[in-house]
Amino acid sequence: MNQYKSTAALTYARWLRGLLRVGGSVMLLAVGAVIMPSQWMHHAHQALGLGAFPEQPVAVYLARSASALYAIHGGVLWLASTDIDRFAPLIRFLGLAGCTFAVTIFFIDRDSGMPVWWTAAESLQVLAINLAFLFLLHRYRRAS
Numbered sequence: 001m002n003q004y005k006s007t008a009a010l011t012y013a014r015w016l017r018g019l020l021r022v023g024g025s026v027m028l029l030a031v032g033a034v035i036m037p038s039q040w041m042h043h044a045h046q047a048l049g050l051g052a053f054p055e056q057p058v059a060v061y062l063a064r065s066a067s068a069l070y071a072i073h074g075g076v077l078w079l080a081s082t083d084i085d086r087f088a089p090l091i092r093f094l095g096l097a098g099c100t101f102a103v104t105i106f107f108i109d110r111d112s113g114m115p116v117w118w119t120a121a122e123s124l125q126v127l128a129i130n131l132a133f134l135f136l137l138h139r140y141r142r143a144s
Contacts, residue, residue, distance in 0.1 A: 009143035013084045016136035020081035020091070023129050027074025033067035049115065084140060091137050098130030 005013070033041065038060060045053040053059065080087040080094065106123035 006143050009140055012136050012140035012143055016084060016091070016133065016140060017081045019129065019132055019136065020077045023133075024074040024077030024081065027070045027077065030067040030070035030074070034064050034071065048118075084137075085144075088137060088141065091133060095130045095134035095137065098126060098133070102127035102130065 041060070041063060042053040045051070076090075077094070080091050084091070102123050105126060106119060109119035109122060
């Protein structure tokens with residue numbers, strides 16, 4: 001961004017940058033699930049009311065690898081926040097992909113037997129933040 005941007009453009013950029021960083025920071029917390037002891041994973045699963053954690057190696061593998069991908073995604077959001085102009089196409093892609101993921105994860109959660117509260121919270125939060133990315137980026141580009 002440069003000094004010739006309108007006040008509105010700078011405001012939208014500031015909000016977008018902040019939201020990308022908040023979303024990225026939350027996703028980076030998934031690193032904890034990558035490195036936590038398996039016993040903690042089992043305990044968290046039960047504490048959430050999801051029953052006993054499956055003992056098969058693939059369950060731990062999927063939990064840890066999905067968490068690693070979430071953390072990587074968080075890092076990409078942080079990177080995108082460093083230069084809204086340069087990374088605008090990436091931010092748009094991430095927003096659109098995130099909206100698609102929100103719909104997809106709704107059906108995955110529902111078909112997997114996840115609790116209704118989990119399904120609603122996860123899919124709606126993912127949809128809301130990605131729609132906000134797209135809205136703020138659109139407003140920023142129009143105001144620039």
